[in-house]
Amino acid sequence: MNTRRALRSFATVAAAAAFAVVASGGFASHAWAQASDVTGGSTTDNTSAGNTNGGGLPQVQQQGDVSFVSGGVGLDESKALERAQSQWPLALRFTGPTADYLADVHVRIVDSHGGEALSTTSRGPFMLVRVRPGRYTVHASYNGEEKVSAVTVPAKGTARAGFHWNTQ
Secondary structure, three states: OHHHHHHHHHHHHHHHHHHHHHHOOHHHHHHHHHHHOOOOOOOOOOOOOOOOOOOOOOEEEOOOOEEEEOOOOHHHHHHHHHHHHOOOOOOEEEEEEOEEEEEOOOOEEOOOOEEEEEEEOOOEEEEEEEEEEEEEEEEEEOOOEEEEEEEEEEEOOOOOEEEEEEOO
């Protein structure tokens, strides 16, 4: 009996969410994610917002002596990453046509001596990177198109770089 009631409740919620997505032209997908009991993926996804870092930030990752965090697909996660930008030496943002947020951007950061500091793929439109102060070249590739930006990471403060593609 409880299973039937749960299925009926789930069906009602799913139907309402589907109607909201259709009625809004697909723009209600973030509202559905925020209304569910799971924030930013699944309850077992430690890279999602609201899990191990608290404050809605995704899991901090490490590659060599470089720490980084990326994400921002959900509303809570994107707001948390935007708030945290000032605490990281390098902040990157990836957008498509009409300022749509992009994920799955391959990011390669090269230091001034040609050494690779970081090579990874973004999990969302924001990537915050903790690198030593200095000059770097950031290579960002999306759908086979590479964008390049030279950045100088200061001893104090945050360097920012935005990458925009006209295709999605």
